[in-house]
Amino acid sequence: MLKKLKLRPKFFLSLVGISIIPLVFISLFNYFHTKVELKESTVANLRVINDSRVAHINQFIQLRQEQAKELAGTYVIRQIDPQGANTPRTVQTLQNDIESIYSEIKKTPRSDYQDIDVSSSISNISVWDIHGNIIANTNRLLIGRKMPFKFLNILYSKGTYFLGFEKDSLTNEKFLTILEGVRNWQTGEYSGVVFLKSHANVLDEITASRKGLGKTGETYIVNRSGLMITESRFVKDAILNLNVKTEAIDFCFSGTEKDPPEVYKNYKGEIVLGVQKYLPDQKWCVVTEISAEEAFDPVTAFRNRIFVVSGCLILLILFLVHVAGLAFVRPILQIRDASFKVARGNYEVTTSVDSEDELFDLSRSFNQMTKVLGSTTAQLKEKNVILEKQKEELKKLNELKSEFVSMVSHELRTPMAIIKGSLSQLGDETLENTKEIKSRLITISLKNIKRLTEMINNLLDLSKIEAGKIELNRQNVNVVSVLKEVCQAFEIKAKESKIEIRYRASSDEINACIDRDKIIQVFINLVGNAIKFTAKGFIEVSAEDKEDHVLCMVEDSGPGISKEDLQKVFGKFQQFGHKAVSDPSIKGTGLGLSISKGLVELHGGTIWLESEVGVGTKFMFIFPKEVS
Amino acid sequence: MYKILIIEDDVDLATVLQMNLVSKGFDVFVAHDAIQGTASAHQKKPDLIILDINLPAGGGLSILNNVKASVNTKMIPIIILSGSDDEKLIHDVLHGGVEDYIKKPYDLEDLCTRINHILHIEK
Secondary structure, three states: OHHHOOHHHHHHHHHHHHHHHHHHHHHHHHHHHHHHHHHHHHHHHHHHHHHHHHHHHHHHHHHHHHHHHHHHOOHHHHOOOOOOOOOHHHHHHHHHHHHHHHHHHHHOOOOOOOOOOOHHHEEEEEEEEOOOEEEEEOOHHHOOOEOOOOHHHHHHHHOEEEEEEEEOOOOOOEEEEEEEEEEOOOOOOEEEEEEEEEEOHHHHHHHHOOOOOOOOOEEEEEOOOOEEOOOOOOOOOOOOOOEOOOHHHHHHHHOOOOOOOOEEEOOOOOEEEEEEEEEOOOOEEEEEEEEHHHHOHHHHHHHHHHHHHHHHHHHHHHHHHHHHHHHHHHHHHHHHHHHHHHHOOOOOOOOOOOOOOHHHHHHHHHHHHHHHHHHHHHHHHHHHHHHHHHHHHHHHHHHHHHHHHHHHHHHHHHHHHHHHHHHHHHHOOOOOOOHHHHHHHHHHHHHHHHHHHHHHHHHHHHHHHHHOOOOOOOEEEEHHHHHHHHHHHHHHHHHHOOEEEEEEEOOOOOEEEEOHHHHHHHHHHHHHHHHHHOOOEEEEEEEEEEOOEEEEEEEEOOOOOOHHHHOOOOOOOOOOOHHHHHOHHHOOOOOHHHHHHHHHHHOOOEEEEEEEOOOEEEEEEEEEOOOO | OOEEEEEOOOHHHHHHHHHHHHHOOOEEEEEOOHHHHHHHHHHHOOOEEEEEOOOOOOOHHHHHHHHHHOOOOOOOOEEEEEOOOOHHHHHHHHOOOOOEEEEOOOOHHHHHHHHHHHOOOOO
16 A cells, blocks of 8 residues: 555655554553553452441341340240240230330440441330230230231241341331240240341441442442342432342342452443442342442543543654655655656756755755756757768768769760770771771770870879878978969960960069979969960969968960859869860860869868959969968 | 761760761761751751760750751651760650660660661661
8 A cells, every 4th residue: 555655645654653553552551451450449449348338237237136136035035935825914024024125225325336326226126926916015006916927937947037128118217127036935945036126227327438439439238129228329219119230239149159240330321330249148239339430530531641642742743754754755856856857858957955864965966967967968969960960961972972973974984985986896897997097096095095094083183182181292382483384384285276375473482381283283274274265365374472371363365154154163074165065185074173172272272263254264272371 | 878967065976976887887967066966957857866965055955855846857866875874864865755865885786776776777
């Protein structure tokens, strides 16, 4: 599940889990442990109280039984006839005795047990004969009445019988009645019963003592019928009215050896802690209970405190985790966002983590990486642009090369065709080739072989120039001497064509560091062209000292070049003018000007021309005196 | 005797070709540029024209168009003789009504065979 979460909730949940789960565990453990301990101590306390109440009750009942026994043992009562044949005199004496005993008891209170007033609690003393007739009673009105006889049999076997608890519904007085068998003093036979009825309010007094029982604790007694026989702390008029059906009472009367219930619902349905004691003689159950709410009040308060403290702690933890999470996650998110931007090509992004931990290192190295990436990308872009340009140039060059190859092959085909045609005819013996024809064909062939050779040489020169493979043999040269040499070289040819060739220089000595042969080659190409095309007039070669440069010129009075052809002059295999066509002897290779341009440029110079149709053409080139 | 007009700017080639064809028994005229060539085609009424494509003063194509456009000359068969490797050009001229296309350097026997074929000469 954690895998699917983002970093922040993952971090948050992890920290919260780590800190809050133990806290909750410890709190709950403490709470339950304390509750159990409290329960045990409360139950122990209740047991002490219950035991003390039971002891009171036992003591009280025992006292009554002793009184009954004492009465039954008196001489007068033991005079009763076992057959019930009591004389009026005996009865009268008995009545007198009982009354005197009763008044005696009333007069001299015996306070054998703590604060319980025993004497005042005797309500009635009665003596029965063996037939159940009341023969003496402290209440004279009752004498002669017949009492139920069912107890006698029990008395014969047990001697004493705890008759039980009763309540006068009119006066609301509560009583305990005890029967004690009477034996005849002579025969030892059962001859009657002493009936002792005492006020039982003392039971309420015993149970009403709520020392150590707080606000909700109480002790009460339940008889065998499940009715409460003491006052309830909460229910009015409970005595012999309130039926107590609780787990505790069931357990009490079941007589099992099991562990007694300690927490259960009381007669009001409230959860209580309680202990019980069964009084077998009376068949009573003495119960001491306290409401769980009160008993657990300290632990509840403890729990509430834990809740409050834990709640505060959890809030604090959440806040701290949130803050800590932000502190941890923010730089990571920052770097992540920055990396998104970088991925989109924004290399201006920087992250600023203001800590000195590993995240700071990460941020710093990320920034460095971005910077390097940015500059590398920029360089790559620049290089790409350059490469693209170079690619275009190469493409153009390649096209030019293809064009050039095509041009070369085209130019080579014509002399080859001439040679092949000549040789074919010469070699065909079926043809009648005259001597004159043979000689003409051979001459033409040789001329064209020369033309081919020249063309190939020029091509090689041009290729070397263009490939930068020509090394200039620079020397200090007087350009004026070059002019003279060129003029001399063309003197005869010029004379044949009836053209004046002359030179002009701005001074006698114009020195420059140049390759003499190459510059002469340029002049020869230019002057050679001029002679080809000029029918009459002049050709002038000149040089001018232009401080650190030398400006050279070849001017003719030829037909000039049309404006559209001016563009093509320095191109390869370009030939112009009618004269060139009509006279096969001056047919060139069309490469001379390309070579001249290359050579001038090798010297760091430039070449250009001015021409006017019908006036003449002026080729000019300028180059630096020294190597730059 | 069949009349053949050679229109070729290279004087040497024109001369050699002329000598070749004369030796093969043709009556041969030579022109060196487009203007001369067109004029010769009209004046001499050759039986066949051998035409170079790269010509000064108008170029071979202008002659071709001119000859094929004129009622008097449009029936004259034309063989193109060229050093060009331009395939588009070759394609264009072959579809422009010329009879054949021969690349320089020509083979004399082959050239004669083609001329004979065009002129329906049986050897």
